[in-house]
Amino acid sequence: SDYGSRDKPGTALGRTVPDGNVLFPDIFHTNHLLFYDRFSAYQDYILGDCKASEVKQFIAEYLEKVLEPSGWQAIWRTNVFEVLVGVVDVNFPALKAVVQLSEPFLCESQDSSFTLECMQELLELKEHQILLQELWVVYDESGEFDQTALAIEHVRFLYQYIWRTWDEEEEDEFDYFVRCVEPRLRLHYDILEHRVPSGLVVDYQNLLSQCEELYEKFLNVRNSISSNDSDSEAENVSMVEGLKLYDKVEHLKQRLKVIENPLLRYVFGYQKYGSLQAKGARSTGAKVIHVVPLTMTANLLQLLTRDKLCPESCEALEVQFHHDPLAAVNACYEGERVIICPGHYFVDGVFSIADSVELEGYGLPDDVVIEKQGKGDHFFDCTGANIKISNLKLVQHGAVEGILYVHHGKTTLENCVLQCETTGITVRTSAELLMKNSDLYGAKGAGVEIYPGSACTLLHNGIHHCKEGILVKSFLDEDYEAPRITMVNNVIHNNEGYGVVLVRPGMPSEMKDAPAQGMKGFLMMWVLCMTVDHILFPALGCTQPTEVGDETACAEGSRQEQPGCVTDELELYKRAEASEQTENNSEIANVLGATTAKKRQIHRKRLSELGFTEADDNLMSQEMFVSVEGNQFKWNGKGSFGIFFF
Secondary structure, rough: OOOEOOOOOOOOOOOOOOOOOOOOOOEEEEEOOOOOHEEEEEEEEOOOOOOOHHHHHHHHHHHHHHHHOOOOEEEEEOOOOEHHHHEEEEEEEOEEEEEOOOOOOOEEEEOOOHHHHHHHHHHHHHEEEEEHHHHEOOOOOOOOOOHHHHHHHHHHHHHHHOOOOHHHHHOOOHHHHHHHHHHHHHHHHHHHHOOOOHHHHHHHHHHHHHHHHHHHHHHHHHHHHHOOOOOOHHHHHHHHHHHHHHHHHHHHHHHHHHOOOOOOOOHHHHOOOOOOOOOOOOOOOOEEEEOOOOOOOOOOHHHHHHHHHHOOOOOOOOOOOOOOOOHHHOOOOOOOOEEEOOOOOOOOOOEEEEOOOOEEOOOHHHHHEEEEEOOOOEEEEEEEOEEEEEEOOEEEEEEEEOOOOEOOOEEEEEEEEEEEEOOOOOOOOOOOOEEOOOEOOOOOOOEEEEEOOOEEEEEEEEOOOEEEEEEEOOOOOOOOOEEEEEEEOOOEOOOOOEEEEEEEOOHHHHHOOHHOHHHHHHHHHHHOOOOOOOOHHHHHHOOOOOOOHHHHHHHHHHHHHHOOOHHHHHHHHHHHHHHHHHHHHHHHHHHHHHHHHHHHHHHHHHHEEEEEEEHHHHHOOOOOOEEEOOEEEOOOEEEEEEEEOO
16 A cells, blocks of 8 residues: 555556557566565555455455546457457456557457457447456556555455455355465465475465365255255255265365465375385396486596496396486386495485385595485485485575475485485384484574474484474374384584474463463473583683682682693583483483383373273383483574473
8 A cells, every 4th residue: 555655756666568569569577475464464554354245345345545536548368369458447346347449459369269340249238347356557757647556456465365255155254364365375485485295285276276166066965956956866965965075175274274274284284195105126127326426537437347336146137327317216116226426416306215226426525515405395205115326415405395305114324414404304103214414504494394204303403503403393292103212322412402492282281371471381392401511621611610629729720821720620510510421311311211101101000991901912011212322402592401391
């Protein structure tokens, strides 16, 4: 509403040249509006607190205030033709404009059948009334028609991207803006700004098309029933068919709402890789080694033959050369290997690995760099039974999802460097990750995200400069197997939140006293936090007040450059730090183990309610295997370990 103020001369909107071969006049450029522009217009000026059944009425009242009733031109656009018309009046209740063909006659169509006489007949059939959202206002420098162009853009956008044919039948206590407009508007802009995975976008569009098609069938069946008062067998069949269609439509509508909700879309929205199939072994039974050189020289070929190719059986050995690592992986079959030579490779795509293959960099990780180019979803998606990635540096930019996603099977990362963009590595239910001697940093979410029912082994890794170091998800109220976690000799440091955080639902016994305790209940997750960030090191120039006589003497002696006393003080700090780290490892193991015990109690209770007094040993032995030792936690923003209840 701030665009094109009538108190200021000249237009505040841009202009755009229409596509096509016909020389149409320029039109107002209005489809560039930001999220806040549309949000504010719908909430404050157009819809307000109206219900779904009142949307058309509120739009008409808004248009009466801002729309010029006549004196402007527009391009009437359909899927078949475009024609220049002049507006002589506006039917506000019907949201239509009364138009006539402009002179000279300008029309562009897919064929030559739309002549002047044909268009005049078509307008007469429509009583010269055209839907406002089919009109694109012709540009005018005076600024007089800015509000008209913007108002029509808001109406067009609403009916193109927000409104659903079934919205009027879903009356509830919420305003239409709150219930439908805001979540759909946010989803639209999330998609435009590449914040939604492409697979989820495709799913949403397919669900929307299916729902519209089924809803139209449902309306036809319902109308046929309401227009027929007989109690015949055909009528009963139609009623049954109508109920089935109604159930299908409601199911699809709920799935659409889940995707429109930003908190739920990633948890329940879609299963993107369910259809990804492994190729299996080659029909010939041979195995191929795929080599990716940035540039192949005689010396490099000689080194490859000596180090990587000769150890293989030279008989019937087939080697294929590729310029692109992604093309090499896509050419792999079960049990094959990809050797990537030193170089910096830019890849525009996703590594979807469904077979048991091995990716190996020939050299140090910093010498073999694979960088994702362009916006996209994951970088690596692993569903193979046994995948190994080693000696590579993976760099991710402009991503929507994490750098590596283990859906199924086992994935081994060894001696790799992962420069993340969003989340780091995600280990889904029934998947297994072995990560050792690797370095991961830069994730805006968790460096490693571990789901229930998965297995995750982390050995001698560095995880740092992420939002959270390691995030363990435990859903006590669901029938998931407990995860198996091994963490040995990792260095988890400089993360914004916790080094390790456990996310799980709060049980009633834990949460029932929270309202009475006020802030104490709110800060439950802080109680279990053991910070190591405040250990002070004299070597860094820090001091720590002490009251013990020997320590004071040592501090004074250090000022007098007494090397022996300085050595003793540093030794004390090293022992204190080692003690803290041991306590941190024990605390994490104990809390994760206690979570497993709680889960087993819930399972026993459920079995008892079902009449099973003795639980099956195999079922009840599903506990979280936890081995946490030798890890170092330093300079994490909130501490070493925390629990988040939801």
